[in-house]
Amino acid sequence: MRWLKRIGIGVAAFAAIATISVVAFRTPDTDPAAMRAKYGGPPSQFVDLGGGLTVHLRDTGPRDAPVLMLLHGSNDSLHAWEPWAERLEKRYRVIRYDQIGHGLTGPSPKGDYSTAAFTDMVERVRTKLGVDHVVLAGNSMGGGIALLYAVQHPEHVAGLILVDSAGAPLPPGHAPPLVFRIAATPVLGRLATIITPRGVVKSGLSSAFDNQALVTDPLIDRGWELLRYPGNRTATITRFATPSTPPKAAQFAALKLPVLIEWGAKDRVILLESGKWLNARIPGSTLVVYPDAGHAPMEEAADASATDADHFIETRVLRRLELLQ
Helix, strand or coil, X not given: CHHHHHHHHHHHHHHHHHHHHHHHHCCCXXXXXXXXXXXXXXXXXXXXXXXXXXXEEEEECCXXXXXXXXXXCCCCCHHHHHHHHHHHCCCXXXXXXXXXXXXXXXXXXXXXXXXXXXXXXXXXXHHHCCCCCEEEEEEEHHHHHHHHHHHHCHHHEEEEEEEEECCCCCCCCCCCCHHHHHHHCHHHHHHHCCCCCHHHHHHHHHHHCCCHHHCCHHHHHHHHHHHCCCCHHHHXXXXXXXXXXXXXXXXXXXXXXXXXXXXXXXCCCCCHHHHHHHHHHCCCCEEEEECCCCCCHHHHCHHHHHHHHHHHHHHHHHHHHHHHC
């Protein structure tokens, strides 16, 4: 019986240490009102989509201009597209929003983070804003969502821009950065909803950017604070545990719209091989590579990537837009 007693003492001691550790290192949620004041000022809007979901979005530019809708990547926010908005909103109506489980939109009321839930949100935002046709652009996870939405709703997509996009299988031997692997591990993931050091966010951003000078304290703080917006950490863990449903090869081949693929040559999150894979399977697509950019060319190569997007819309999309209308 002594061994049972010793096991009981050991378990109790471990539980006590774990509890003390959680209390000592716990990082609480941020205050929603403070976050809205800090990151949701003009031109932000908070739009009721129904069903308990209010989306944080920015809708700028001429109302009668072609619509460019921008989808951010995993654990990011609409702020990632600010460089493009600054450069393009004089020529286009630029719509960008925080996806479910991200930024100031916060968690899904239904707890649904399936691929279908993300593509449905594109449709709900488009419908709510009364937009018939969009040029849809997405980075990383947002690119995968944009791609699937274009497959499902080609009648509403005049053109597609994929920026270091999800949707291709990982090249052999390539693993995602550590921060993503932690989130995808059940035990560590659950712990991450309670203990989320600022350094974890800094590590993720350092993996995404090639130019480390862009990984500034304000950028790290924004990512860290919005990740801790109430419900977002649990949403992140749930999303990583939910299988994604990317388009199938036949659906890639069936795309009948202009597609621009932009990629950072030094992307360590989704390697350039994935961009080449997509380019080889999407009929008529164009691949542009930025030699000194990582996973976010819209921020690291803002001038070049926005100019290329503008040229793509001007030369390949506007004619299709006229036909759709």
